[in-house]
Amino acid sequence: MIQHNVSLTRFNTFNLPSVAEQYLPLTKVEQLSDPVFNVAPQLVLGGGSNMVLLEQIKGLTVHVLLGGVEILGDGAQGAKEVEKRNGSTGYHLPSVHLRVGAGVDWNQLVRYTLDRGWYGLENLILIPGTVGAAPVQNIGAYGAEVAERITAVHVWEYGVGARVLSPEECAFGYRDSRFKHEPGRFLITAVDLRLNGDHELKTSYGAIQAELARLAISEPSPADVALAVTNIRRSKLPDWFFLGNSGSFFKNPVVPKETYNRLKARYEDLPSYPIDENHVKLPAGWLIDRAGMKGARDGQAGTYALQALVMVNHGGASGQDIINFSKKVQQTVRQKFDVELEREVQLIGWKG
Template identity: 45%
Template sequence: MPESLNKIVNQDVQLRPYNTLDIPARARLFASITSVEELQQLLQESPVDTDDMLVLGGGSNILFAGDFPGMVLQIAIKGKKIVEEDDSFVWLEIGGGENWHQTVRYAIDKGWGGIENLSLIPGTVGAAPIQNIGAYGAELADVFERLEAVNIASAEVRTFSKEECEFGYRDSIFKRALKGKFAITKIVLKLSKRPEINSSYGAIQSELERRNINEPTIRDISDIVISIRNDKLPNPEALGNAGSFFKNPIVEAEKFEKLKQSYPQIPGYEISENEIKVPAGWLIEEAGWKGKKIGNTGTYRQQALVIVNHGGATAEEILNLAAKIQESVREKFEIDLVPEVNIIS
């Protein structure tokens, strides 16, 4: 390895501290990147083929199915600054290595709205556009302006507009055509100085009523979302998990109506005239998996959608459990569950 990279790259690194599922795996090479220039230097001088590189954020949406034989690139680029503003909005540029939730609270402290519903989502800012993070009636695409990324193969910097990111439900071009081909170094969000409160999600509205809050602020919404998430989801530091293991499936309206005949209580949220989103957690719970423990893994007692590591679980155990859950849901509802977690094999 070139001597110039010795300060950046470490060899044979245990990845357990870098994934919230707490799964042991080793990377042959590991580099923590703190600037675009550092990343470009590494890409240009690395002894590893670019096809054998993995870009890692906070490790909150990843399952290592085994040791990684190439180089793991952890994007640790920090910084926040206003790059444009007018009477109504600020355009905030944020380094890809910043913590997402801390960024949300930073915006709230400034009085800037638009991402408060996305409070307490784990992970880094740079990872947020990859799956177009979303929760409680909002998603990143609602406030996204553009991002800057480095091409892994050429080390060239490229700017992507919102349209070029091709955002969908928990999806973007970086999960499809450009998967693994770019490292996101910074993003720009358009945040409102005159926030519009989004309390449309049922659980938020119920909690507002319970707290007797008639005119909520963005901080109220954030605090409620944090409370709801803490009630439903385990803290990864106490119980290894990667949040929602599966995406909420989207089914045709006709199929949903047929399901309602057999399961009148099935919840659904209209995506379009012909599409209904069904909560995967409800399907998994109805299939009998909520709180079930098999070996060192299982589903969380409060939320069936979350697969947890009770301590010492292997990737094989988690994948076997996920497959059994998928099979059960398919047999009962004729719905295929797709993992939201990125499985690295």
């Protein structure tokens, strides 16, 4: 049943004041047969992360609360260690296939799989949001992306009906997917994931290596990697319940090698991650920090004092306040480094 003038403040991790003109909780797939789903709603809401909301959301907001984890194929437990590659430990287990409802909390899913000895999501622990939002953003962290584990995405295509999209049809890219480029076409209802198999741990990021060393772990298991990532994220990211935020606000920019060489000549400590022969990824947090914007604020909007990549709501900020301050961060980085930062979050309700 559609409700009217419902506050979305507690449904977005920035804790931004926002009211949905019309609000419909989607708890069963059968609801999609209602004629209201012949056209796209104004907003499809999951966990409320990775978005900046206007104070008034016109039209219909659909809150996806579809739950359930179905085991499509079960692998025997007990990982067998296989050969080491590039200094990392590998594991082999029979593959496990899961179908997960779009409304399931992502972090709870990661912990659920780790508790059962199913591996592949350990680097993605503590990412806020729901399973249905994960393919849209192609969420990733510390060298891993969810697209590596997705085998199918179940969707409702407005005006058409239920469909199942292959990974190729989803057109996954770095923090990108078909869903971002075709807004208003699909509502994600479930995601199929493949875990285990020949699984090589991803520990190449310096922060993970440093944390494993601090924990005196020389031969890490997937659970150890998850622990290291958990510790790293908790040391850098505020709890949105107490300090509104949406995690990483900007993408790490990918620049031509010529740009990287120019900056490296000026800043010897510039971190980088090679993408290919001609492009290099730079850490946006480092750029924002060196531009003097770490911990900066304007009114109630600012960047987090412990992680420059995170925008925060100190209490009472509006969505417009967050956007205005993010533009200031972009301008400052552009002026200092001649590098353009792109927002990772979605702007809900903005025109143009």
